[in-house]
Amino acid sequence: METINIIxxxxxxxxxxxxxxxxRPLSPLIRLEEASGTEDCLRLLEQIDEDGGHVAVLITDQxxxxxxxxxxxxxxxxxxxxxxTRKILLTGQATHADTINxxxxxxxxNYVEKPWEPEKLLNMVxxxxxLYIMEAGIDYxxxxxxxxxxxxxxxxx
Amino acid sequence: MISLPDSIMxxxxxxxxxxxxxxxxxxxxxxxxxxxRQNEECHRLFLVLRGTFVAYRRSDNFEGSELPAETQVRxxxxxxxxxxxxxxxQAFFSRSYHSSYHxxxxxxxxxxxxxxxxxxxxxxxxxxxxxxxxxxxxxxxAARNFRIFTHVSEKEExxxxxxxxxxxxxxxxLSAGIAHELNNAVGxxxxxxxxxxxxxxxxxxxxxxxxxxxxxxxxxxxxxxxxGEVRTRARAxxxxxxxxxEASRVLAHIAPDDATLKRLDTRFIKxxxxxxxxxxxxxxxxxxxxASRHASGxxxxxxxxxxxxxSREAGVDVNQSVRDALNLLSAKLKNITVRTQLGELPSVxxxxxxxxxxxxxxxxxxxxxxxxxETPQPMVCITTTTLHAENLQLLPTEYVAVTISNNGPSxxxxxxDKIFQPxxxxxxxxxxxxxxxxxxxxxxxxxxxxxxxxxxxSDIITSFTINLPTTQIHGND
Numbered sequence: 354m355e356t357i358n359i360i361x362x363x364x365x366x367x368x369x370x371x372x373x374x375x376x377r378p379l380s381p382l383i384r385l386e387e388a389s390g391t392e393d394c395l396r397l398l399e400q401i402d403e404d405g406g407h408v409a410v411l412i413t414d415q416x417x418x419x420x421x422x423x424x425x426x427x428x429x430x431x432x433x434x435x436x437x438t439r440k441i442l443l444t445g446q447a448t449h450a451d452t453i454n455x456x457x458x459x460x461x462x463n464y465v466e467k468p469w470e471p472e473k474l475l476n477m478v479x480x481x482x483x484l485y486i487m488e489a490g491i492d493y494x495x496x497x498x499x500x501x502x503x504x505x506x507x508x509x510x
Numbered sequence: 511m512i513s514l515p516d517s518i519m520x521x522x523x524x525x526x527x528x529x530x531x532x533x534x535x536x537x538x539x540x541x542x543x544x545x546x547r548q549n550e551e552c553h554r555l556f557l558v559l560r561g562t563f564v565a566y567r568r569s570d571n572f573e574g575s576e577l578p579a580e581t582q583v584r585x586x587x588x589x590x591x592x593x594x595x596x597x598x599x600q601a602f603f604s605r606s607y608h609s610s611y612h613x614x615x616x617x618x619x620x621x622x623x624x625x626x627x628x629x630x631x632x633x634x635x636x637x638x639x640x641x642x643x644x645x646x647x648x649x650x651x652a653a654r655n656f657r658i659f660t661h662v663s664e665k666e667e668x669x670x671x672x673x674x675x676x677x678x679x680x681x682x683x684l685s686a687g688i689a690h691e692l693n694n695a696v697g698x699x700x701x702x703x704x705x706x707x708x709x710x711x712x713x714x715x716x717x718x719x720x721x722x723x724x725x726x727x728x729x730x731x732x733x734x735x736x737x738g739e740v741r742t743r744a745r746a747x748x749x750x751x752x753x754x755x756e757a758s759r760v761l762a763h764i765a766p767d768d769a770t771l772k773r774l775d776t777r778f779i780k781x782x783x784x785x786x787x788x789x790x791x792x793x794x795x796x797x798x799x800x801a802s803r804h805a806s807g808x809x810x811x812x813x814x815x816x817x818x819x820x821s822r823e824a825g826v827d828v829n830q831s832v833r834d835a836l837n838l839l840s841a842k843l844k845n846i847t848v849r850t851q852l853g854e855l856p857s858v859x860x861x862x863x864x865x866x867x868x869x870x871x872x873x874x875x876x877x878x879x880x881x882x883x884e885t886p887q888p889m890v891c892i893t894t895t896t897l898h899a900e901n902l903q904l905l906p907t908e909y910v911a912v913t914i915s916n917n918g919p920s921x922x923x924x925x926x927d928k929i930f931q932p933x934x935x936x937x938x939x940x941x942x943x944x945x946x947x948x949x950x951x952x953x954x955x956x957x958x959x960x961x962x963x964x965x966x967x968s969d970i971i972t973s974f975t976i977n978l979p980t981t982q983i984h985g986n987d
Contacts, residue, residue, distance in 0.1 A: 370793070380755065387737040388738065389736045389737035389738055397741065
């Protein structure tokens, strides 16, 4: 079975904690990883790649010390190894221009405003995870219990 | 004050010499004496030779015959005439001979004049009297332009101050309302979190000491590890100790290094494997506690920003309020050298609480900046002195200057304009985020006193100087 990761990036540990906990229903089929900023996330991506793992969904904050979430998304988008990775911007402070950049340069899939609704976030991640698994050509059967059925059926049809 | 080209100045000097030097047409006016009364007929054009006159305009007729000295004159000051200025130019040349102002001497003064019977001198060569007086008219135009320009900019400044005061007042009311609403809610969250944690801790202890231990580890966690550090540790534990990702993450918090891990008994580590959620429970309550403390801090600060009732009184000792601030912050200043140089000061008209707010916000900010930058041998210096400003119109002349300096990092040039704005903060690190209100409170208070803040910042020293007028002229809101 493949190792599939979901990464959450935020400079505030308590935000990371909350997101990881909201996504816990996906564990242990999916590995939930956290990074404290863009630099830390890039290191984590290298490590996952070395171990031969997948990054299905990347959830990032926008305003962090150093590079912004948009910068990170643009970098990941330009990296062929993560071409199927789905992206969410989870933020309370993105400006209009940030958001446009994230969509155009970072190929953003979804935008979530803080504070988020746990169930909505989980369902959104499930949909993106399903898309990733199907597009990356991973056998979806072991993950059936955590995938989004509607998305799965539309992809199978 | 009025600069004109030589082509005007030369003939102007001739006019002054030719028309305004006749001893028979020179008058001495004592201080407080009247040159011209408002609405009175006056056939003279004056040149001020010495002293200063002030022109007033009154809306109603003043009927007293003996006009009092300047200080007693009621009416709006329109302009001042100093040596080399002309007075009653319009009345004279319009032939209305009617003065719109009451003009009195501020100090012992002397004027020269011509009247409507004075003949033109050397008319063949220099033209009619009117032609000869063109430079005087140009001078008068320039003087009036200057006067209007000054008035307009003073008015604009006053409007700007008024708008800022109004904005501050609206912001204050709004924030006070919000703070009041939130205060009780935040209080409940804060207190109940403590109760829940206490009860849960003792309940767990009665049933399973290991769970209680895990809970306490989570509740009292002060490791403040970065996500990267936790991840690296957790990966190692996950691999070496055959733990789930969640459990290894908890163990990484409890034992961030090998030495700590060695001190833990294997039974407890095994316990973590299945019961890590008790740690998370404790950790959640810890986050709740910290978040509610933070929220109460914001509510308190917002209440201060809102101001509320200020009671300003005379006779306030600034040095005492500085000492109060240092006492209040003694815990924060524990590892910081504090030097004070408090000079002998006049008392001021102020609210001691507000002064306290100004000093504590600045000192507290300095402490945070030095702590954050890990400044070696951190130091805060406070000096107080008395300042006497030059005689600027409308401004008080006596100030108490309080300088609060520190040897922490310099404030970058590009943010110096922003640091006094609400919600601007450089503090954003885990739960230790700043309020971003501190210096905006300082700005609001300083403005309300008609005081000024000067900021100097270099790598060696950063200092804030508050110049506080000892008397109030703007009223106290």
